[in-house]
Amino acid sequence: MGFFSKLSDFFVGYEQIDDEFYDDLTDTLIMGDVGMATAEEMAEELKARVLKERVRDTDKAKELLADIMQEKLDAISSEKDFEYEDKKSVLMLVGVNGVGKTTSAGKLAARYRALGRKVMLVAADTFRAAAIEQLTSWAMKTGADIVKGREGGDPGSVIYDAIQSAKARDYDMLIVDTAGRLHNKKNLMNELSKINSIIRTEYPEAVKETMVVVDASTGQNAKEQAREFNEVTDVSGVILTKLDGSAKGGIVIAIENELKIPVKFVGLGEGVSDLRRFDVKKFMAGVLE
Numbered sequence: 001m002g003f004f005s006k007l008s009d010f011f012v013g014y015e016q017i018d019d020e021f022y023d024d025l026t027d028t029l030i031m032g033d034v035g036m037a038t039a040e041e042m043a044e045e046l047k048a049r050v051l052k053e054r055v056r057d058t059d060k061a062k063e064l065l066a067d068i069m070q071e072k073l074d075a076i077s078s079e080k081d082f083e084y085e086d087k088k089s090v091l092m093l094v095g096v097n098g099v100g101k102t103t104s105a106g107k108l109a110a111r112y113r114a115l116g117r118k119v120m121l122v123a124a125d126t127f128r129a130a131a132i133e134q135l136t137s138w139a140m141k142t143g144a145d146i147v148k149g150r151e152g153g154d155p156g157s158v159i160y161d162a163i164q165s166a167k168a169r170d171y172d173m174l175i176v177d178t179a180g181r182l183h184n185k186k187n188l189m190n191e192l193s194k195i196n197s198i199i200r201t202e203y204p205e206a207v208k209e210t211m212v213v214v215d216a217s218t219g220q221n222a223k224e225q226a227r228e229f230n231e232v233t234d235v236s237g238v239i240l241t242k243l244d245g246s247a248k249g250g251i252v253i254a255i256e257n258e259l260k261i262p263v264k265f266v267g268l269g270e271g272v273s274d275l276r277r278f279d280v281k282k283f284m285a286g287v288l289e
Helices: 003-012 019-031 036-053 058-074 101-114 129-142 155-169 185-202 220-232 250-259 280-285
Strands: 089-094 119-123 145-148 173-177 207-215 237-241 263-267 275-277
Touching (some): 003 058, 019 036, 036 250, 089 101, 089 185, 101 119, 101 173, 101 237, 101 263, 101 275, 119 129, 119 155, 145 155, 155 173, 155 185, 185 207, 207 220, 237 250, 250 263
Parallel strands (some): 119 173, 207 237, 237 263
Antiparallel strands (some): 263 275
């Protein structure tokens, strides 16, 4: 049973709106991975609106809660409107190992290739041989080109070579897979800083996105990973993988409300086309079912 089903069932089970209602609603939101801070905030906002509008019906309270969720997601929705159009662009993916970062890079390549973009994958995760092999496989599958270095090599040099090739051969987009580590923030910060410096110096005309990839099924850990990467580099968006029926969808609200970082893509399955733009309207449709 997903987050929205549990939320709908919650409202069905109440005949009156009292303090117990708000306490239980907060618990339900927390269990749906909205997070304690956001859950308490939403419950308080709902209580204020219920009192102001003199609402006594739980169906109406449910609609008010949906409005509150919508407002929190819409607060930064304008930042989600991007497809790069005719601009040269660099998409850099960061995240810990095991969240689907390399797979997301491959799926993004498939997406933008289908839109007619000339795409190059960049295997800058030189610390894991499997990552280079996996990205190479995605390049073959999607028809994208790839630049890669040797295992254990300098990621900065791979980025430099990719940029030179992109400019010489007029590529539209570079999709960069980076090493997935958080255990040593200083080293990670230095590495990402070096990569960013190379991009700024060698490819200043390109639009740059840094997206952190997190696994929705890990709940609040996903939010904390996004928070930690945002502390060491300028994260402009989130790719939320494994947001399927088993995941608790409230994590989307937690990330956007607490971190103020837009969720730009969500992974809804294993297929190449299952990495999709996050659509607030489709997401919110589930609340009122």
